[in-house]
Amino acid sequence: MTANLKPSHSSTLSHKWHALEIIWEGGEDLVKQGLPHSQLSPAWQILLLGDGSPTRHLQLLTTEKTEVDLIDMSPIGRENDGAPPQIDIIPEPRLRRQVWLRTASGQRLAYAASWWDGNHVDEYLQNRSLPIWESLSRLHTELYRDIQGIYYGNSSVLEDAFQEKGPFWGRHYLFWHDRKPLTLIYEVFSPYLRKYLGETSLG
Known part of the structure; x- marks a missing residue:
């Protein structure tokens, strides 16, 4: 496996995610x-590369309900926001959402940023404090999770938030609905999950 030291998107220094x-x-x-x-x-690999719901996976691993702390809902208009390149197929004007995924008892397990068509986000996130999977399940929305990339990297912000040392594993993917892109999602998982998944190997 060859290291690629040139990120395909900008670092957290330039953007607010x-x-x-x-x-x-x-x-x-x-x-x-x-x-x-x-x-x-x-x-x-099942967690990172599988096409199942991370919210559901985390709930099964911890035996606790996975809850969301909403930390950002920001209109970004026509900006690409330093997001992965697939943001180009998300219709404008765009809206960026950021959340922590945590157990009901408060343990943070993952961070997620997502980008939506600002004109239609309310149709799918009627309760913005619910996990995306739960919101869309309530609407019986048929989805295809199209994983586009996987990452291994550092973030001082996430070290503080997770209270865990990096590096961290992350990924980004598209949700498709009716053959149209619904949202682009970027997720990073806490090393705390080693408790359930065992050690990661890279690094």
Whole structure:
């Protein structure tokens, strides 16, 4: 596995969301193929590369309800916001949402930033404090989770927020609905999840 030290999007220094400072990244082909188990354990690969709901996965792992702390809902207009390049297919004007995913008892498990069509976000996030998966499940919205990239990198902000040392694993993906892009999501998971998934291998 070859390190790529040139991030495909800007770091958190330029934007108001928490992109990783990338040590290594893999694209869509690697996502489909998977990584050797010597580089990322099977359990972590199921979480990062699988197309199931992370909210549901976290709930099953911890046996606690996964709750959301909404920290940002910002209109960004036509800006690309330093997001992954797939933001170009999200209709304008765009809105950026940021959340912490945590257990009901308060343990932060993941960070997520997402970008939406600002004209239609209220149709899908009627209660903005719910996890996206729960909101869309209540609407019986049929979705396809299209994972586009995986990351390994650092973030001092996320170290403080998770109270865990990096580096961190993250990913980004598109949600498709009726053959149209619904939202672009960027997620980073806390190393706290080693408690359930075992050690990560890279680094």
